[in-house]
Amino acid sequence: MEPSSGSVGLNLPSGVVTPGDVRRLRRELKNLEDSLQQMRLRTTTPIAKLPRLGRQLEEFSSTNRLNMLLPDDRQRSAAFLEHTLGHAPVLHIAFATEASRSFTTQIVLWFRQNIQNDVLLSIGLEPSIAAGCVLRTPNKQFDFSLRSHFAKQTNLLVDKLKAEPTNVG
Amino acid sequence: MTIWWLATIVGTLLAATLAFVWVAVRLGHGAATKGKPQPGEAGSFEKAAETDVEHIFNEQFREELKNRGRLHFEKIISENAMFLQQDLRLTTSQLNEYMKGEITKTLQDEFSKYEQSITDAKQLAIDALQKTNDVIDEQRQSLAGQLEQEVANEKAQLIAQFEKNMALVVNHYVLAAVGDQIDLTDQLEFILNDLETNKQAILEDIRHGA
Numbered sequence: 001m002e003p004s005s006g007s008v009g010l011n012l013p014s015g016v017v018t019p020g021d022v023r024r025l026r027r028e029l030k031n032l033e034d035s036l037q038q039m040r041l042r043t044t045t046p047i048a049k050l051p052r053l054g055r056q057l058e059e060f061s062s063t064n065r066l067n068m069l070l071p072d073d074r075q076r077s078a079a080f081l082e083h084t085l086g087h088a089p090v091l092h093i094a095f096a097t098e099a100s101r102s103f104t105t106q107i108v109l110w111f112r113q114n115i116q117n118d119v120l121l122s123i124g125l126e127p128s129i130a131a132g133c134v135l136r137t138p139n140k141q142f143d144f145s146l147r148s149h150f151a152k153q154t155n156l157l158v159d160k161l162k163a164e165p166t167n168v169g
Numbered sequence: 170m171t172i173w174w175l176a177t178i179v180g181t182l183l184a185a186t187l188a189f190v191w192v193a194v195r196l197g198h199g200a201a202t203k204g205k206p207q208p209g210e211a212g213s214f215e216k217a218a219e220t221d222v223e224h225i226f227n228e229q230f231r232e233e234l235k236n237r238g239r240l241h242f243e244k245i246i247s248e249n250a251m252f253l254q255q256d257l258r259l260t261t262s263q264l265n266e267y268m269k270g271e272i273t274k275t276l277q278d279e280f281s282k283y284e285q286s287i288t289d290a291k292q293l294a295i296d297a298l299q300k301t302n303d304v305i306d307e308q309r310q311s312l313a314g315q316l317e318q319e320v321a322n323e324k325a326q327l328i329a330q331f332e333k334n335m336a337l338v339v340n341h342y343v344l345a346a347v348g349d350q351i352d353l354t355d356q357l358e359f360i361l362n363d364l365e366t367n368k369q370a371i372l373e374d375i376r377h378g379a
Contacts (some may be wrong), residue, residue: 025292073292089375095353103353110361114368130344131351135284135367137374146347150340157339158332 010066010080011117014105015058019090019120021056026081028057035072084118092136094124096145 014043016025033050050068053061060066091111099107104123111119126134129145136142364371 091375096351097353099353103357107360108359110364114365117371119375128344130345130347131356132363133356135364135371137371139377140370140374142363142367142371144360144367146351147340147344150343154333154336154340157336 010064010076012064012084012112012120013056014055014109014112015059015101017104017108017121018123019085022081022085022088025060026078026085028054029074029077029081032057032068033078036069036074050066067127084120088118088120089116089138090120090122092122092124094126094129094134094136096125096127096129096131098125099123104141 012022016022032051032053036047039047039051047069053068053098057068060077061068063075064077068074068077093107104121108119108121111121126145129143129147131146132144132149134141134145135142
């Protein structure tokens with residue numbers, strides 16, 4: 001795992017997979033900031049209880065052991081999210097069927113453990129590949145689909161037929 | 170001896186000649202004396218002659234002569250006609266033979282020429298047909314070669330097309346058949362294996378990417 005340059009020591013939770021998730025997390029964080037600001041304006045007493053957080057923000061704070069009541073942690077989180085949106089590599093990966101949450105979580109965990117810890121995935125749907133996936137990095141495309149595998153093995157059936165024509169069928 | 174005999178013979182011949190001359194003169198003199206009319210009796214002789222002529226060559230005798238002449242003439246004509254007919258038949262026969270021979274000869278010549286012409290024409294036709302057959306054979310062999318080549322090419326193309334299409338059809342069928350049946354969770358291991366295999370390439374692309 002390689003940390004992203006310019007990171008502030010935070011990590012994305014496994015539930016945050018796509019740039020949309022990051023933007024949603026940022027929006028939640030901004031909403032939290034607004035809520036806390038409103039609460040500060042209404043009362044002079046210190047705020048002891050956070051408003052209810054969203055699932056991803058909750059996961060983000062727990063993953064990074066952040067106290068969202070602290071302005072410093074919120075600022076770090078906001079900076080991290082901004083940096084992530086601006087600099088994190090976004091890989092496009094397409095599957096034949098709709099990927100479940102747990103499945104995408106496992107995939108993104110692999111990327112963050114093996115490629116870069118702030119990798120974001122843009123998940124697409126491409127039924128024609130039948131199985132496997134198609135990964136598109138900034139400059140390359142890696143076709144791990146069953147369609148590609150069959151295309152590479154096009155001559156295998158013909159060779160088999162030529163080699164043992166009487167055994168076929 | 171011989172002279173005597175010769176003189177005897179000559180004397181006999183002279184005697185015979187003198188006797189013959191004398192008899193001839195005697196006979197000629199008597200006839201001339203007897204037939205010569207006397208002067209003053211000429212009219213009576215002519216009259217007598219006319220009478221005798223009329224008496225001898227009367228109408229009946231003339232008629233008889235005419236008949237005889239007619240018969241003789243008819244006989245002569247008949248004989249001549251017969252001879253003419255025979256000659257004509259002979260001539261006709263010869264002419265026929267001649268004509269037959271000439272015509273036969275001419276016909277044989279013409280037939281020979283005609284036969285020769287027919288033979289030449291037949292030979293020409295045979296030569297032309299032979300040439301045509303040769304050309305047709307050459308063209309047939311050429312066409313057969315081309316056809317075999319075309320068939321072989323077509324067969325190769327069809328086989329190649331079949332192989333290509335067969336693989337595509339099988340691929341398409343398998344993809345269509347299993348596309349919806351394989352759960353993504355089941356594919357996770359294979360996908361992660363593929364990602365692990367290409368991990369370095371992915372890393373390199375991200376590092377040196379945009």
